[in-house]
Amino acid sequence: MKRVLGRTAFGIVASAALAAVVASVVAPDADEPAKSPTSMPASVKQTVNPSQALAGLLNGKDEKGNPALDSDELAYFKSLPGSAVELFNSAVADENITSSRHLAELLKVRMTPDRLDVVLTDNCFMCHTDPESQTEEDLFSMDPKAAGSPPFMSLASLTQDVHMQHGLSCAGCHGGDPSDVMDHDYPPIWPDDADARTRDRSWVPVFCGKCHADVNLVGHFNSDLPTDQLAKYELGVHGKALLKDKDNRSAECVSCHGVHGILGKNDPRSPVYAKNVPATCASCHADARKMQGYRLDDGSPLPTNQFERYRTSVHGKALLERGDTGSPACDDCHGNHATKIPPQRVCEECHAGDGKLFAGSKHKKAFADHGWAECSKCHGYHAIGKTNDEMLAVTKGALCRDCHDEYSKDNPACVATADFFHGSILYLAQGESRVKAEAEQFARQGLDVEPLEDRLGQLGDLLRQLRSQVHTFDADRFMKVGGPADKVLDQLDADAARARREYRRRRLGLYAAMVVIIVLMALLWLKLRSVE
Amino acid sequence: MSDQARYGGVLGWLDNRYDLQPLFRFLGHKEVPIGRHSLLWYFLGGATLFFFMVQVATGALLLMYYRPGEATSYESIRYITTKVPFGWLVRSVHCWSAHLMIVSLIVHMFSVLLLKAYRRPRELTWVSGYALFVIALCFGFSGYLLPWNELAYFATSVGTDSVKSVPVVGQWLLEVLRGGPDVTINTLYRFFSFHVVILPLAIVGLISLHLLFIQRQGMAPPIGETGPSRGMRFFPNFAMRDLLLWLACLLILLVLAVFLPYGPGVPGMEWQLGLKADPLAPAYPGIKPEWYFLWVYQLLKEFPPHILGLEGPQLCLLIVSVLGLLWGLIPWLDRRARAEQESPEFSDLGFAAVFFLLFLMLKAWDIGATKGADEAANLATVARTCAWIVVVLAVAINVVRATVYRHRWFLLSGTEVLHVVLHGFAGVPYLVAAVIAGALGGFALLVGRWRTPGADGGVVRE
Numbered sequence: 005m006k007r008v009l010g011r012t013a014f015g016i017v018a019s020a021a022l023a024a025v026v027a028s029v030v031a032p033d034a035d036e037p038a039k040s041p042t043s044m045p046a047s048v049k050q051t052v053n054p055s056q057a058l059a060g061l062l063n064g065k066d067e068k069g070n071p072a073l074d075s076d077e078l079a080y081f082k083s084l085p086g087s088a089v090e091l092f093n094s095a096v097a098d099e100n101i102t103s104s105r106h107l108a109e110l111l112k113v114r115m116t117p118d119r120l121d122v123v124l125t126d127n128c129f130m131c132h133t134d135p136e137s138q139t140e141e142d143l144f145s146m147d148p149k150a151a152g153s154p155p156f157m158s159l160a161s162l163t164q165d166v167h168m169q170h171g172l173s174c175a176g177c178h179g180g181d182p183s184d185v186m187d188h189d190y191p192p193i194w195p196d197d198a199d200a201r202t203r204d205r206s207w208v209p210v211f212c213g214k215c216h217a218d219v220n221l222v223g224h225f226n227s228d229l230p231t232d233q234l235a236k237y238e239l240g241v242h243g244k245a246l247l248k249d250k251d252n253r254s255a256e257c258v259s260c261h262g263v264h265g266i267l268g269k270n271d272p273r274s275p276v277y278a279k280n281v282p283a284t285c286a287s288c289h290a291d292a293r294k295m296q297g298y299r300l301d302d303g304s305p306l307p308t309n310q311f312e313r314y315r316t317s318v319h320g321k322a323l324l325e326r327g328d329t330g331s332p333a334c335d336d337c338h339g340n341h342a343t344k345i346p347p348q349r350v351c352e353e354c355h356a357g358d359g360k361l362f363a364g365s366k367h368k369k370a371f372a373d374h375g376w377a378e379c380s381k382c383h384g385y386h387a388i389g390k391t392n393d394e395m396l397a398v399t400k401g402a403l404c405r406d407c408h409d410e411y412s413k414d415n416p417a418c419v420a421t422a423d424f425f426h427g428s429i430l431y432l433a434q435g436e437s438r439v440k441a442e443a444e445q446f447a448r449q450g451l452d453v454e455p456l457e458d459r460l461g462q463l464g465d466l467l468r469q470l471r472s473q474v475h476t477f478d479a480d481r482f483m484k485v486g487g488p489a490d491k492v493l494d495q496l497d498a499d500a501a502r503a504r505r506e507y508r509r510r511r512l513g514l515y516a517a518m519v520v521i522i523v524l525m526a527l528l529w530l531k532l533r534s535v536e
Numbered sequence: 537m538s539d540q541a542r543y544g545g546v547l548g549w550l551d552n553r554y555d556l557q558p559l560f561r562f563l564g565h566k567e568v569p570i571g572r573h574s575l576l577w578y579f580l581g582g583a584t585l586f587f588f589m590v591q592v593a594t595g596a597l598l599l600m601y602y603r604p605g606e607a608t609s610y611e612s613i614r615y616i617t618t619k620v621p622f623g624w625l626v627r628s629v630h631c632w633s634a635h636l637m638i639v640s641l642i643v644h645m646f647s648v649l650l651l652k653a654y655r656r657p658r659e660l661t662w663v664s665g666y667a668l669f670v671i672a673l674c675f676g677f678s679g680y681l682l683p684w685n686e687l688a689y690f691a692t693s694v695g696t697d698s699v700k701s702v703p704v705v706g707q708w709l710l711e712v713l714r715g716g717p718d719v720t721i722n723t724l725y726r727f728f729s730f731h732v733v734i735l736p737l738a739i740v741g742l743i744s745l746h747l748l749f750i751q752r753q754g755m756a757p758p759i760g761e762t763g764p765s766r767g768m769r770f771f772p773n774f775a776m777r778d779l780l781l782w783l784a785c786l787l788i789l790l791v792l793a794v795f796l797p798y799g800p801g802v803p804g805m806e807w808q809l810g811l812k813a814d815p816l817a818p819a820y821p822g823i824k825p826e827w828y829f830l831w832v833y834q835l836l837k838e839f840p841p842h843i844l845g846l847e848g849p850q851l852c853l854l855i856v857s858v859l860g861l862l863w864g865l866i867p868w869l870d871r872r873a874r875a876e877q878e879s880p881e882f883s884d885l886g887f888a889a890v891f892f893l894l895f896l897m898l899k900a901w902d903i904g905a906t907k908g909a910d911e912a913a914n915l916a917t918v919a920r921t922c923a924w925i926v927v928v929l930a931v932a933i934n935v936v937r938a939t940v941y942r943h944r945w946f947l948l949s950g951t952e953v954l955h956v957v958l959h960g961f962a963g964v965p966y967l968v969a970a971v972i973a974g975a976l977g978g979f980a981l982l983v984g985r986w987r988t989p990g991a992d993g994g995v996v997r998e
Contacts, residue, residue, distance in 0.1 A: 447808075450628060450797025452618035510625075514794040518787060525783045532776045 052086035055093040064104025072104035077111040088117045091124040100130040109133055112146045113163050123163070126182040128174035133159060144264075161265025170225050177211075206246050208256045209237050233257075236342035243342075253294065260284055260340075276340075279323055281333035286311035301345075310334075313387035351379040361475035374411070382407075393433060396426040396474060418477075425474050428486050429467070435493045436463050439500055446503045456499050463492045566751075567767030568774045571758025573651060575768070578755055579781050580644035586782045587637035588743070590789065591675075594630035595732070602682070604728040606721040609684035610812040617809065628793035631807045634676060635799075636789065638828050641669050649866070649886045652873040653756035659867035661749040664742055666864045671739045676826050678731040681724055687806075689813035690820040692727075693719045695829070698836065701849040718815070760876055803901065804830055824900060831896035832856055838896075838966040880945035887937070888948035891930050895956050898922040916963060923960020927953060947984070951977030 054062060062081065064072040073081075081092075095101045101110070110133060115123065123129045131137060132144050140152040144159040151157075162168065167176060175182045179194075194211070195201045213234030215221050222229050237243035237256075245254035260276055267274035275284040288294045290311045298306040314320040314334070322331035332354065337346040352359030362368060362378060371378055382403055383391070395403040404422040412418060443456045466489035473482045543551050550556060568578055601620055603612040616623035645665065648654055654662035681692045696713050700706045715722030768774050798808040804827035825833050835856065839848035846854075862869070872879040904921025905914045930953045937943035951973050958969035 448798070450617070450624045454618055510794055514790055517790055521783050521787045521790075525780055525787075528776055528780050528783070532773070532780070535772055535776070 052089040052093070054089055055096060058089075058093055058096045058107075061096065061101065061104045061107045064107075066105070073108045073111065077108055080111055080114050084120075085117050088120045091120055095124045095130065100124075100127065100134075102134070103136055106134045106136065109135065109145060109159065113159055115163055119163070119169075122168070122171060122173065126173050126175075128178070128180065128182045132174070156263045156265070158265060161262075164267065165265050166268050166271075167266060203252065204250065205252050205256050206250065208258055209234055209243065209247070212257045233341045236339070240339060240342040241344060255288060259288070278329040278333055279327060281335055282311055282314055282320065282324065285334045310386050317386060317388045318390045319388060348377050349379075351383075355379075358472050358475045361472065365475060365477045367477050370412075391471070393426065393429050393471075396422050396429070398423045398426065421477060421479050424479050425482060428482070429470055429474075432463065432467055432470070432486075432489050432493060435496070436460065436467060439463075439493075439496045442500050442503075446500075446507070449507055451503050451506055453503070456496065456503065459492060459496050459499060463489060463496060466492060563771040564769070566754070566770035568755050568770055569757035570766045570768055573758055577647040577651060578774075579778060580640055580647055581750075582778045583781055583785055584637055584640045584644055585743070586785050587633045587640060588739070590629065590633040590786075591637060592736075594626050594633065597626045598630060599732065604682070604724055606684075609682060609724060610809070613683045613685075614809060624797060625793055627807075628797040629789055631799065632789055632792045632796075634679065635805060635827075636785070638672055638676065641672055642828075645669060646886055646890070650883050651756065652759045652870065652879060652882065654867040655756070655759070655870065655873040655876070656867070658749070658753055658756055661746060661753070662867050663864055664746040664749065668739065668742050668746060671735055671742065673828060675731065675735050675739070676828065678727040678735065680826060681719075681727045682731065683807075683809060684721075684724060684813045685809050686811045686813055686817065686820050687823070689719060689815070690823045691825055692723065693819075694823060695825055696723075698832075698849060698853065701847060701853050703850060720815070759873065759878060802827075804828075827897065830900040831893045834896040834900035837900075840967075843967075880943060881948065883943065884945050884948045887930075887933060888952040891926055891949060891952045891956065894929070895922055895926045895960075898925055919960045919963075921960075923956045926956050926960075930956075947977060947980060951980075 053059075062073060062078065066072045081089075084092075092101070092107075101107050110123075129144075132142055135143055135145065135151070141154065142157075143151055143153050144157050144162055145151040145153060146159050148155055148157045167173075173182060174180075195204070195207060201207070216229075217231050217234045219231045222231050238247060242255045245251040246256055262275060267277075269276045269278075271277060272279070274280065289306075290308050292308045295306050295308050300306055315324060319331045319333075322328040323333055335343075336353075337350045338344060349359055359379070368378075371381060377385075382395070383389075398405045398419050400406070400409075405419070408415065408418055408422075439456065440460060443453045443460065446456070447453045466485060469485045470482065470489060473485050476482060542548070542557070547556070568575070598616065601612055601616045601623065603609065613627070617627055618624075620626075648662065648665065677692075677695060681688045696710060696719065699710045699713055702709055711717055713723070713726070714720070715726050799806040803822065803824040824830065832852075836849055836852050839852045841848050843851055866882065867874075870879050870882045873882065899918055899922045902914075902918050903925070904918045906917070930949060934943075934946055934949060937946075954976065955969050955973035958964040958972055959966050962969075964972065
């Protein structure tokens with residue numbers, strides 16, 4: 005019995021040892037970086053207790069007798085380091101926070117501890133967030149709509165404002181001393197009363213420019229930020245209308261950038277973030293009421309359908325649907341601060357190659373003689389569609405044919421050139437589609453399509469170049485690129501034929517193997533019959 | 537040895553040295569029992585063995601070119617399929633053979649269940665066969681990651697993630713499996729080691745044991761036939777038939793490998809290389825595991841996040857583990873078969889299991905879903921379509937069972953069909969439908985026992 009027990013014990017110990025060895029071998033390396041801690045490090049844990057007064061506010065009740073602070077707000081407070089608790093203690097001691105409701109509103113913002121000293125020592129901020137000491141009009145809150153305040157009095161937006169982030173708070177624009185008693189000495193540039201400030205908004209760009217046109221001041225915060233906005237604005241359509249013509253409806257800084265809660269242009273929430281620019285411009289330009297009275301140079305009313313048309317364009321789809329911020333928005337052609345009707349060759353800023361080819365073509369002069377805008381004559385503007393090879397066709401209804409029928413009827417060479425472009429591109433494009441479809445089939449059949457795909461890439465590049473070369477309107481220059489493309493298509497056809505032969509060989513090999521196997525099976529069957 | 541003129545040629549030369557007489561005597565006496573069942577069922581083990589041998593052969597060839605590593609796994613598989621002579625064929629045969637091996641294993645297991653070949657004294661043959669099935673699944677799971685492509689990477693991430701649900705040691709197990717908290721190249725090294733060293737050693741040992749059991753005990757005769765029975769000589773009669781089947785399997789493998797080199801193209805049964813794995817890329821859309829894991833994947837989806845105070849996935853995996861354990865213990869649970877009596881409940885259990893697995897698998901394939909349709913509407917449509925398929929199939933199978941094989945016990949398969957009907961046609965949630973159908977099935981069983989309280993427990997003999 006003892007021996008049995010001894011063997012069993014030995015077995016258990018040996019198994020445990022073996023399991024431990026295996027576990028230590030297969031377990032992940034011990035020297036892997038430690039996982040991020042789930043609780044706060046000891047150094048940032050609260051080392052300061054809330055004062056009695058603060059504790060009273062934290063435990064305060066609302067009118068219905070329910071706790072004034074919810075669990076999220078309390079949890080946020082508990083996560084704050086001791087230095088932040090000290091700031092709250094001081095704010096309560098200085099009677100800047102006097103109610104649980106006010107405290108709850110401040111905690112709802114969930115500011116990072118390093119930002120708390122900016123706001124908790126700022127009397128403007130402390131006073132204008134206290135619902136018990138402010139009128140609705142002057143109260144910043146997390147939900148301005150519910151509080152009955154104007155939308156720009158959002159506390160959440162204010163704390164994210166790019167100026168606030170850099171330490172420039174209310175007094176930076178509104179004047180006064182945030183560390184002193186309540187004081188409202190507006191800067192001299194601000195008109196005295198609220199009506200005057202609204203009646204004539206021309207002071208706004210000048211006021212913003214006080215800092216933003218100051219290289220030394222702006223450079224102190226962000227050396228990459230330009231300082232020519234005011235100068236450009238004065239040159240632009242909006243600037244001229246507001247500053248010279250005193251048209252108070254014209255857009256100024258606040259119209260696009262907002263007021264409290266201004267965000268940097270790279271922040272996706274900003275109204276001037278590339279993807280949001282069309283909607284920001286459309287907030288005025290798509291509004292017939294706001295645009296009433298504005299006219300184009302030819303005297304016709306300024307249209308309000310630009311945004312709708314842009315949305316359908318190749319650029320609009322890329323930017324708004326695919327989120328491709330490289331695609332142009334309104335300001336890329338019209339400028340942003342110096343807004344203008346785009347110059348004729350604005351497309352060249354991106355489509356430089358096509359623009360250069362057009363500039364060297366005979367159409368350059370013809371277009372100039374007619375006074376036509378260059379690119380937009382064929383491609384349109386705002387609703388610029390995706391180009392297609394049929395634009396070059398010589399059938400009725402096609403772009404080249406229709407234009408030449410109207411303006412250059414007696415020039416058969418031009419029609420022949422367009423026909424040549426159209427035919428050549430179509431031939432190559434059809435060849436490309438055919439081989440692509442075949443390559444997909446070969447891939448499904450398990451054949452090596454790498455060489456085909458490489459060459460298809462070459463043909464795709466050449467086709468792109470050829471489609472650009474049509475802007476030369478010159479068959480010889482077109483052929484310089486088209487010649488190699490022809491050869492590549494021939495090689496592709498040869499590659500496809502080789503792949504077809506390989507697949508045929510595989511099937512023949514299979515059939516041969518099948519014959520051998522079936523003969524073997526038959527022989528085996530006969531042998532089995534003879535045995536039985 | 538004594539009779540040197542017994543054999544001529546090479547055989548005589550070998551016999552002269554090693555005395556082959558006992559071996560030939562053993563082979564000469566070995567017989568396969570012939571009963572009222574089709575002899576075809578006895579060939580399925582051999583077919584599985586054939587596919588395994590193909591796996592070993594093609595795996596060895598692939599190993600000559602495959603290089604595990606972040607910069608080499610994907611590239612070497614690409615090289616094998618595009619540049620190595622017949623590399624495409626070897627990989628395609630390896631993949632097809634893996635799937636066909638699982639298919640023949642499943643059919644073999646169900647045939648053993650229906651013939652009750654697991655009954656005493658062959659309990660350990662069933663257990664070793666079941667263990668072989670589990671190892672085969674592990675082979676499939678570990679081999680899936682080796683091409684290091686997008687599909688494999690994300691499927692392995694999802695597959696290994698379910699291990700986290702194991703109570704207490706879940707996170708540790710996950711990290712052991714992955715070689716860290718995430719699927720990285722360390723995971724591939726582990727899977728490679730499993731696929732080409734650990735699992736092959738285990739499977740060779742188990743196959744040897746499984747075959748040893750069969751050699752010692754012979755193939756199971758039909759149930760109830762304990763006395764001397766008719767038999768077919770294993771050698772050469774049965775062996776030649778086996779060889780014929782192997783040749784047919786080879787033929788099917790080659791046709792599939794040439795005409796469908798990347799599989800039939802259904803989720804969980806495709807092996808086109810696609811793009812290289814990129815851990816930073818967004819998850820592969822519509823990711824699904826191999827077809828033999830689809831039922832677990834779908835069952836996990838049927839569980840809510842929290843149920844009965846447990847995490848939903850935890851309870852699901854617990855149920856799957858219990859079902860798996862019970863499946864392994866069938867030889868001991870089927871007491872009537874041990875006494876050489878028909879046990880129609882266990883035959884019906886097999887069919888119920890087939891309907892249960894099939895319904896979940898079809899659902900996981902989203903059979904009947906329409907693109908762009910509302911998600912909730914699609915779920916209902918898929919459940920209804922899959923229920924139609926299972927119900928029609930179940931009715932057809934049970935009619936054949938009742939008329940051709942004279943089966944009279946359909947309670948378990950009927951309960952499962954009711955489960956499918958409640959969920960697919962009446963829109964009852966899957967788990968609620970399972971509880972309702974289970975309760976009704978249990979009630980019917982109790983009523984049956986109460987009405988006929990005889991020794992057979994109210995069960996009509998087959």
